[in-house]
Amino acid sequence: MPAEFSPHYGTIVIWAERSDSWQYGGYKAREAFAKVINAIAKDEKVIVLCSFQQYDNARKMLDSSVKIVEMSTDDAWARDVCPTFVVDGKGGIRGNDWGFNAWGGLVDGLYFPWDKDNRVARKVCDLLDIDCYNKRDFILEGGSIHSDGEGTIITTKACLLSEGRNPQLSQAEIEQKLCENLGAEKVIWLENGIYNDETNEHIDNICAFVKPAEVVLAWTDDQTDPQYKMSKSCLDILENSVDAKGRKIKVHKLILPKPITITKQECDGLDLCDGEPTRTEGERLAGSYVNFYISNNSIILPAFGVPQDEQAKKTILEIFPERKIVQIYARDILIGGGNIHCITQQIPQYNK
């Protein structure tokens, strides 16, 4: 599995529509999604999956270079429902089609049903004319793993060992599945992710590879914040780990935004999900700058309209001096439960 910072053929995004995930029938999220898509489209091919109903609208809002393809989905989390692509080093590519159960199925999943999402990976492989490994018996989302492209995977126990995914498998068995299917040799297990992250704490909201043996980690110095202990635990593990090649891992701390809570007005903009509100006024959202996306020439970085936005941008610029930093106001994506990384999936470069 190539690292995200390796060259891409392109990026897949799913158009936001679901009115219990996104305010005002998806209206505000679509504005933010369009900015993300059009920014990535400056660097590489973007394929946007969307419904019949939104096709014309997406066509109007997106650059003409963006390829729009109709596809049924249950929501808009390309990271978690698209294939995880693996390459053979000779220009060949395949997609892994994991099982998807909406982040926990009947145990603690976030919506029901999820059958459309579970069919996306296979259909994306068909679309790209590439072969697909059917791995639907193993529940995994793309947002729960990061690869350095050199044999190391990072993930969180909170997510991968959760009851709602693969409770019949031990940690060792899950590790073996990851290594086998991703061509990896080592898995670094963090305990947890971001506080109140409803994905059971995906890795992609707390920690990401920026180059081999180098990561960013979402960080707060506020010891009264429940996040402090969680980030500190990650730091301790990372500082005491070596990667698949035996290298120590350099950790860049990336400031967290001040705690972001959802307002009454925002809650009112969300339709009910199965008769219940999706969010409650004052609920803390799992905001994190680590949820950026690396496109071929840029870093697409969330902004939240808080003082930490500038500092986060500065840190990222220092880490990626060769890339352009495109910071996009992403509160309307965060309300859906994830951020820019969660709504993207890279397709590594390959020989068509």
Next chain:
Amino acid sequence: MPAEFSPHYGTIVIWAERSDSWQYGGYKAREAFAKVINAIAKDEKVIVLCSFQQYDNARKMLDSSVKIVEMSTDDAWARDVCPTFVVDGKGGIRGNDWGFNAWGGLVDGLYFPWDKDNRVARKVCDLLDIDCYNKRDFILEGGSIHSDGEGTIITTKACLLSEGRNPQLSQAEIEQKLCENLGAEKVIWLENGIYNDETNEHIDNICAFVKPAEVVLAWTDDQTDPQYKMSKSCLDILENSVDAKGRKIKVHKLILPKPITITKQECDGLDLCDGEPTRTEGERLAGSYVNFYISNNSIILPAFGVPQDEQAKKTILEIFPERKIVQIYARDILIGGGNIHCITQQIPQYNK
């Protein structure tokens, strides 16, 4: 507009599902469609457009080389709703996105609504990453025109001058639109097509180019058949026409199947359309062997289980000695109102 007998990049087919067009919820039609698709797939890339609901089923029934793409449609007539492709002779290609109103709109159209069908052409161009000419103000179906690839178009007045399409345009204006948008110089106008053909008598059921200045014409010697006068009229016009290059046109008569009528059992297998039966027991269907498809190495020719099947095959073999003749039992396609040519649309070869 290249001729169908020129080299193809591939073929588009739409999967049959509509239960008022196709017996038993589309079950029998899908068996026939699968045979057609898998036969063409031996020669060239086939792209099958289908709904979310039928995707897995189509994947099971179709060869693995067939590319399946989800797309919303109102029915399964790729010929009439896909783009008409035009090329520039330098490897470039564009799609013409005509207006589609279900063969006559509110005047004498065959179903309502048709908004999904009307969006297919644009989406197919997006899918192929090619540009699209928006010609939706002009109502035209692919089945109502044939091109020799050398500047000549044949069509029928019965269809193109029908009240339900472009009543505001004169014959001369329609001819001009065809020439402009298809890169043609001459239109040969036949008066009519096949008896009881509910498309207002599409050209592709009565007459087709088999090479420049050479056509097949659906024919019966039975002067008591209302079709006799119609075919004779076409013959007279063709024999008294020259093509865009001034050549006389050689006409191969292609026998018609004996009149085919729909049975009570077949009618019972069709759901109601807007509260009314689609077909009536004993109704004559517009069966014709001219409704074949030319793939890169083969002719995909309908069979109806009647004695004329063999003779039609013999004639086609004489006309296309260099191609394989694949004859497929197509009564279950005919019941939907068209045949093998109607469910296909060729994509000419181009530089990707």
